[in-house]
Amino acid sequence: xxxxxxxxxxxxxxxxxxxxxxxxxxxxxxxxxxxxxxxxxxxxxxxxxxxxxxxxxxxxxxxxxxxxxxxxxxxxxxxxxxxxxxxxxxxxxxxxxxxxxxxxxxxxxxxxxxxxxxxxxxxxxxxxxxxxxxxxxxxxxxxxxxxxxxxxxxxxxxxxxxxxxxxxxxxxxxxxxxxxxxxxxxxxxxxxxxxxxxxxxxxxxxxxxxxxxxxxxxxxxxxxxxxxxxxxxxxxxxxxxxxxxxxxxxxxxxxxxxxxxxxxxxxxxxxxxxxxxxxxxxx
Amino acid sequence: xxxxxxxxxxxxxxxxxxxxxxxxxxxxxxxxxxxxxxxxxxxxxxxxxxxxxxxxxxxxxxxxxxxxxxxxxxxxxxxxxxxxxxxxxxxxxxxxxxxxxxxxxxxxxxxxxxxxxxxxxxxxxxxxxxxxxxxxxxxxxxxxxxxxxxxxxxxxxxxxxxxxxxxxxxxxxxxxxxxxxxxxxxxxxxxxxxxxxxxxxxxxxxxxxxxxxxxxxxxxxxxxxxxxxxxxxxxxxxxxxxxxxxxxx
Ligand SMILES: Nc1ncnc2c1ncn2[C@@H]1O[C@H](COP(=O)(O)OP(=O)(O)OP(=O)(O)O)[C@@H](O)[C@H]1O
Ligand SMILES: [Mg+2]
Numbered sequence: 001x002x003x004x005x006x007x008x009x010x011x012x013x014x015x016x017x018x019x020x021x022x023x024x025x026x027x028x029x030x031x032x033x034x035x036x037x038x039x040x041x042x043x044x045x046x047x048x049x050x051x052x053x054x055x056x057x058x059x060x061x062x063x064x065x066x067x068x069x070x071x072x073x074x075x076x077x078x079x080x081x082x083x084x085x086x087x088x089x090x091x092x093x094x095x096x097x098x099x100x101x102x103x104x105x106x107x108x109x110x111x112x113x114x115x116x117x118x119x120x121x122x123x124x125x126x127x128x129x130x131x132x133x134x135x136x137x138x139x140x141x142x143x144x145x146x147x148x149x150x151x152x153x154x155x156x157x158x159x160x161x162x163x164x165x166x167x168x169x170x171x172x173x174x175x176x177x178x179x180x181x182x183x184x185x186x187x188x189x190x191x192x193x194x195x196x197x198x199x200x201x202x203x204x205x206x207x208x209x210x211x212x213x214x215x216x217x218x219x220x221x222x223x224x225x226x227x228x229x230x231x232x233x234x235x236x237x238x239x240x241x242x243x244x245x246x247x248x249x250x251x252x253x254x255x256x257x258x259x260x261x262x263x264x265x266x267x268x269x270x271x272x273x274x275x276x277x278x279x280x281x282x283x
Numbered sequence: 284x285x286x287x288x289x290x291x292x293x294x295x296x297x298x299x300x301x302x303x304x305x306x307x308x309x310x311x312x313x314x315x316x317x318x319x320x321x322x323x324x325x326x327x328x329x330x331x332x333x334x335x336x337x338x339x340x341x342x343x344x345x346x347x348x349x350x351x352x353x354x355x356x357x358x359x360x361x362x363x364x365x366x367x368x369x370x371x372x373x374x375x376x377x378x379x380x381x382x383x384x385x386x387x388x389x390x391x392x393x394x395x396x397x398x399x400x401x402x403x404x405x406x407x408x409x410x411x412x413x414x415x416x417x418x419x420x421x422x423x424x425x426x427x428x429x430x431x432x433x434x435x436x437x438x439x440x441x442x443x444x445x446x447x448x449x450x451x452x453x454x455x456x457x458x459x460x461x462x463x464x465x466x467x468x469x470x471x472x473x474x475x476x477x478x479x480x481x482x483x484x485x486x487x488x489x490x491x492x493x494x495x496x497x498x499x500x501x502x503x504x505x506x507x508x509x510x511x512x513x514x515x516x517x518x519x520x521x522x523x524x525x526x527x528x529x530x531x532x
Contacts, residue, residue, distance in 0.1 A: 171376060178442070179363065179365040179392060179393060180388070181362050184392060
């Protein structure tokens with residue numbers, strides 16, 4: 001074989017390797033969707049789509065069993081909304097502080113701290129909440145919201161900070177030149193200019209919060225009933241799956257997988273709104 | 284009467300001295316042009332007049348600058364100074380919000396709350412900046428949808444909206460086409476009675492057309508500061524003459 005041919009062969013081999021790598025991740029996504037749909041949809045059919053999605057009772061061990069996941073859907077939405085209400089304001093204010101207020105030396109200390117938060121395993125967050133928050137507010141919706149609000153902070157802070165840093169300095173200077181003080185310029189000019197980035201941060205936060213499982217199971221109480229109050233227990237879709245999967249029988253198991261389908265649908269909606277956001281900010 | 288009186292001003296960026304012993308009185312109610320080759324310190328001096336240099340790390344200033352007799356570096360309220368001394372930047376910088384909100388930001392900052400009053404200020408400022416007719420039907424539209432020339436006139440309107448006493452303009456027309464430039468020059472001539480204006484420009488004709496006084500800068504020093512006629516017709520300094528006739532740099 002000539003040297004040329006060897007080089008050509010090597011090129012081909014490399015591109016094949018890349019192709020396989022790319023295909024592997026696409027394949028994984030495809031397989032997950034396929035598995036969920038094949039196992040979940042028949043159960044939905046058998047139970048009845050409306051009874052399944054809008055049923056207010058979940059009693060998988062009754063005879064006959066009742067599979068209504070509305071309590072878990074509502075639970076997930078409430079807990080996520082709570083997390084956003086708590087996490088977004090704190091995260092955005094922290095990002096403003098990091099990007100526009102804090103002195104460089106303090107920044108060097110705080111930034112790695114925030115990055116570290118992102119790497120802490122969720123079970124550790126769960127332990128922390130059991131030890132610190134549960135004694136105050138019980139195993140409840142409020143506790144889960146606070147905990148998730150804390151857990152999404154690194155996502156919100158990181159994205160909001162880079163959105164703030166991307167705002168052209170001339171906006172800030174223009175505001176100062178009109179006689180506005182530092183904080184007025186930052187909050188009324190720089191922050192609004194970063195709003196699409198901050199919205200993206202919030203949406204990613206929603207994605208994280210709705211998918212979080214372990215930490216929520218540890219502190220939410222997990223009662224499978226329609227949420228009654230902030231201070232009472234609540235069960236999310238993820239919690240529902242992880243708690244019951246171990247002992248679930250035939251239809252029960254499929255109903256849990258169908259819960260996964262619903263969860264996937266939510267994630268899909270979140271991703272679609274993310275890309276819609278990105279398209280809008282590009283224009 | 285003078286608006287600014289600058290005495291023995293030295294300015295360092297770190298170890299680099301950008302301005303040397305500037306002594307200059309700037310007459311109130313007139314248009315003063317700063318001319319000179321690139322890097323000679325025109326923008327730097329302009330920015331010392333509304334203390335935008337405070338933002339630059341390592342910028343040290345000695346000497347004194349007074350505005351109607353008050354030392355602007357001794358005074359504590361920088362925001363009030365910047366309200367009194369407005370600035371228009373070389374690159375127009377409309378905020379990413381509606382035209383109305385752009386103009387209203389300044390007055391709101393300084394405590395104007397009444398809707399009626401804001402409406403009046405917005406219209407008056409846009410009229411003064413000769414852009415009212417072009418934007419009156421789209422005040423709620425984003426300011427970023429305006430053309431470059433319109434954006435710059437809107438920025439002038441925004442600066443006028445806080446009723447400054449002095450207006451600093453750093454090459455306000457350098458990024459604009461001749462027609463927009465002409466519009467801005469005309470507007471300068473119409474607002475000159477109400478404001479003292481200092482304009483940095485690389486365009487000799489512009490300086491000659493609009494200004495009453497001209498100051499020629501070279502490497503951080505004021506070489507000559509006189510009536511525009513004198514500077515352009517019979518400058519005292521050879522270097523000024525060389526620059527104006529284009530024999531320089
Ligand atoms: N932030 C800064 N840090 C350090 N040096 C600076 C800074 N700003 C300006 N300089 C220097 O100070 C000198 C004067 O700059 P200045 O911007 O005032 O010039 P200019 O006369 O406005 O020039 P141009 O006509 O190109 O705008 C230049 O040598 C420049 O490199
Ligand atoms: Mg300049």
